[in-house]
Amino acid sequence: MKMPPLLSGILIKRIKRFLAEIRLDDGEEIIAHCPNSGSMLGCDSPGSRVLVSVSERPGRRYRHTWEMVRVNGVWVGINTLVPNRLIHETLLQRRLAAFSDYTTVRREVPWGAHSRLDFLLSGGRRSCYIEVKNVTLAQAGVAYFPDAVTERGQKHLRDLQEIVRHGHRGVILFLVQRMDAERFMPARFIDPEYARLLSESRENGVEIVVCQALVTPEEITVVKLLEPTVSV
């Protein structure tokens, strides 16, 4: 996935959930939209080098969007809209072997009365529902999800188990937007219930796929799969 030209700056402070104060390299201080609703644990330290994109869309309150942060010698993609776009692109390119025999990809597909999953693949042997999660947290070579207790994420795992019970494929796909990790685990120290649900889900047939993306100022690309460690 190609990135638009990005501006470099230093993070002054994440002001609140959707906003960050940044000093661009030309000295201008801006407020940028922060397209990440998570806690961004380890990715929002004041003083970090960051990259922002610039939007010309009329009516937009803040022109700049925070896209990446430099952490531990690598770029980390923090825009939570990226995983959906990137995985969509990767699915269409048939670059993920587990999903290469489907003919149709639909996005934002309703499930039940109150849920929506990111992708539904059809045209293969079994319909396949995929829920994508963005992973920005990593410590000592291990990527972790979630970075905050997530009620909604827990619901998605229950939905996926139900989907499998109905005879479909149910997939939770974690996109790790940083290259300084070799493994993936649920963040039991943050959300033990999520960790429990993830291993229960796998026992009940939900597939866990972990993609790792090379994040550079020019592009974000899925480069490999990581082996998840789900059990205790």
Added chain:
DNA sequence: ATTCCGTGAACGCTCACATG
């Protein structure tokens, strides 16, 4: 049949306020 536009849901944290 196609494009345009308004509406609403989603994201998850934080803070104000209400309830016990």
Added chain:
DNA sequence: CATGTGAGCGTTCACGGAAT
């Protein structure tokens, strides 16, 4: 005083109805 509930934060995207 402790705990719980709800609104609000900015943007994108899908959707449905209206206009072309």
